[in-house]
Amino acid sequence: MVRSVVYPKPAGQRYWNEYMQTMPREKLDELHLKRIQRLIKFAYDNSPLYRRLYDKANLKPEDVRTWDDFYHKVPFTDKPNYMADQETTTFAGEALPPEYRQYYFQTTGTTGQPLREHFSMFDTTRMADAFCYGFWDNGIRPGDSFYFAFNWGTWIGLWSLYWGCLRMNCTVYSGGGLSTEERIKAIISLKPKAVVGTPTYLLHMVTLARSMGLDLREAGVQVLTGGGEPGYNVAATRKAMLEGWGAEKAIDFVGIGELNIVHPECGANPGGVHAAEDVFHSYSIDSESGEKAPDGQVGENVITTYSHSSQIFIKYRTHDLVERHEHFDHGCGWTWGYYPGTVLGRSDFMVIVRGVNVYPTAVENLLGQVDGTTHYYELHITREEGMDRMLVKVEAREGIPAEQYADLTESVSRMYRDTLGVRLEAEVVAPNSLPRYELKSKKIFDHRPPEVRRKLDR
Amino acid sequence: MTEKERLLVLDKIMALKKQLEEVRNLNDVPSVDQSLRMADLYLFLCTQHLGFTGAVFPADEAWV
Numbered sequence: 001m002v003r004s005v006v007y008p009k010p011a012g013q014r015y016w017n018e019y020m021q022t023m024p025r026e027k028l029d030e031l032h033l034k035r036i037q038r039l040i041k042f043a044y045d046n047s048p049l050y051r052r053l054y055d056k057a058n059l060k061p062e063d064v065r066t067w068d069d070f071y072h073k074v075p076f077t078d079k080p081n082y083m084a085d086q087e088t089t090t091f092a093g094e095a096l097p098p099e100y101r102q103y104y105f106q107t108t109g110t111t112g113q114p115l116r117e118h119f120s121m122f123d124t125t126r127m128a129d130a131f132c133y134g135f136w137d138n139g140i141r142p143g144d145s146f147y148f149a150f151n152w153g154t155w156i157g158l159w160s161l162y163w164g165c166l167r168m169n170c171t172v173y174s175g176g177g178l179s180t181e182e183r184i185k186a187i188i189s190l191k192p193k194a195v196v197g198t199p200t201y202l203l204h205m206v207t208l209a210r211s212m213g214l215d216l217r218e219a220g221v222q223v224l225t226g227g228g229e230p231g232y233n234v235a236a237t238r239k240a241m242l243e244g245w246g247a248e249k250a251i252d253f254v255g256i257g258e259l260n261i262v263h264p265e266c267g268a269n270p271g272g273v274h275a276a277e278d279v280f281h282s283y284s285i286d287s288e289s290g291e292k293a294p295d296g297q298v299g300e301n302v303i304t305t306y307s308h309s310s311q312i313f314i315k316y317r318t319h320d321l322v323e324r325h326e327h328f329d330h331g332c333g334w335t336w337g338y339y340p341g342t343v344l345g346r347s348d349f350m351v352i353v354r355g356v357n358v359y360p361t362a363v364e365n366l367l368g369q370v371d372g373t374t375h376y377y378e379l380h381i382t383r384e385e386g387m388d389r390m391l392v393k394v395e396a397r398e399g400i401p402a403e404q405y406a407d408l409t410e411s412v413s414r415m416y417r418d419t420l421g422v423r424l425e426a427e428v429v430a431p432n433s434l435p436r437y438e439l440k441s442k443k444i445f446d447h448r449p450p451e452v453r454r455k456l457d458r
Numbered sequence: 459m460t461e462k463e464r465l466l467v468l469d470k471i472m473a474l475k476k477q478l479e480e481v482r483n484l485n486d487v488p489s490v491d492q493s494l495r496m497a498d499l500y501l502f503l504c505t506q507h508l509g510f511t512g513a514v515f516p517a518d519e520a521w522v
Binding site: 017018019020023031034035038039042046095096100120121122125126129278306309 | 459464496499500502503506507508509511512513514515516517518
């Protein structure tokens with residue numbers, strides 16, 4: 001007779017790794033500095049890109065002795081550094097010989113050439129830890145099952161979540177290669193504890209199941225998780241997903257694909273994520289001056305990752321605007337940095353509409369606030385007579401008569417005026433008229449001439 | 459886990475890593491070697507989870 005799987009003996013523990021998750025800030029910072037010093041030396045010795053960058057900055061690894069040295073002597077890196085390096089080498093920033101390449105991916109490349117990425121076995125295992133912190137905190141335990149409504153392509157997105165499942169010894173049901181209808185039937189039949197997908201796609205599955213005469217709530221799915229879009233953190237989208245699936249929890253993971261990191265959602269305080277400080281170092285800066293932003297103020301997230309030995313990322317500017325708190329005691333016990341509201345906007349993608357700075361992420365986050373509208377939307381940015389304009393297209397809810405769309409449009413426009421201080425153009429469109437995507441959706445369309453555009457996507 | 463216990467676990471892990479290296483030196487079966495290599499990687503991860511302040515990547519240690 002086969003013996004039952006023996007789960008880790010501390011399955012009842014509050015934390016995945018209490019020692020690290022509750023480490024006092026001073027001690028944590030001391031550990032970070034030591035790891036960063038080793039990492040800088042590793043990069044200097046092994047990565048031609050970093051050797052060039054540091055030589056140009058007249059920096060030697062032994063020069064980084066203090067935090068002040070790190071903040072002021074070590075140069076920032078940004079995506080253009082990697083794209084330029086990629087023009088002369090297969091993989092930018094590479095620091096390991098080819099035999100360590102285990103997985104190949106690429107960024108979505110919405111605005112140009114995609115960045116080629118590769119990861120070693122160590123990298124994928126180390127990154128998986130960041131997911132495990134979030135899983136454990138949200139009640140996932142070894143032996144739980146995950147269904148992946150995902151096609152396993154070249155976008156790292158949900159692959160990394162899969163590594164987290166492997167790391168925690170969870171059951172993985174693959175939905176790769178199946179149609180949405182087949183996935184719906186499989187989920188109802190297999191009854192996994194968790195379903196993985198992008199918010200748009202999981203909501204599309206709910207609608208499609210209904211049209212098939214099926215109810216996904218009968219699958220008994222308890223947890224929805226994934227990433228790739230802001231939906232997990234948008235209250236209205238989150239509520240719609242949980243109701244449509246009859247699930248208890250939605251776990252957000254905010255990641256930056258090329259860096260091989262994610263920020264797991266706090267189980268005790270949904271709506272915000274922690275920096276996985278065992279897996280990477282982060283701090284936020286004033287985007288203009290490059291100086292460290294004060295604790296609790298909005299700044300640009302800058303990452304140094306310990307989970308990417310194959311391609312190095314040190315002081316990498318993510319251009320994600322976050323409100324980072326280093327001493328945020330909200331009762332969960334973690335001492336790691338906390339970001340309420342997750343990513344608040346993009347430092348390199350701001351549109352000035354009628355003199356007001358508008359971050360598309362902020363526009364996205366407010367969707368669903370108007371009763372009668374849904375979370376299916378597109379943002380269209382144009383330039384007319386030297387002025388930027390933003391049009392928000394949003395689908396009406398099923399059952400809303402078309403003659404009410406004009407009133408809804410006015411309500412959407414008014415909501416933005418009241419919350420963002422600017423009147424955006426809005427257009428309420430019929431249900432199911434906007435495209436649905438399984439992968440990271442392109443929902444922002446910048447129609448402006450290339451010379452006036454700023455970077456839109458990673 | 460007390461600090462004393464943490465250090466004790468860390469010592470034991472380091473001892474295991476040393477043993478693994480010795481076994482790898484004795485062994486010339488590729489499949490066994492690859493499995494030992496993976497065991498070494500996971501022991502390295504244990505040291506990271508315990509806040510070991512040494513190498514960041516296995517490649518920076520005896521991994522290469």
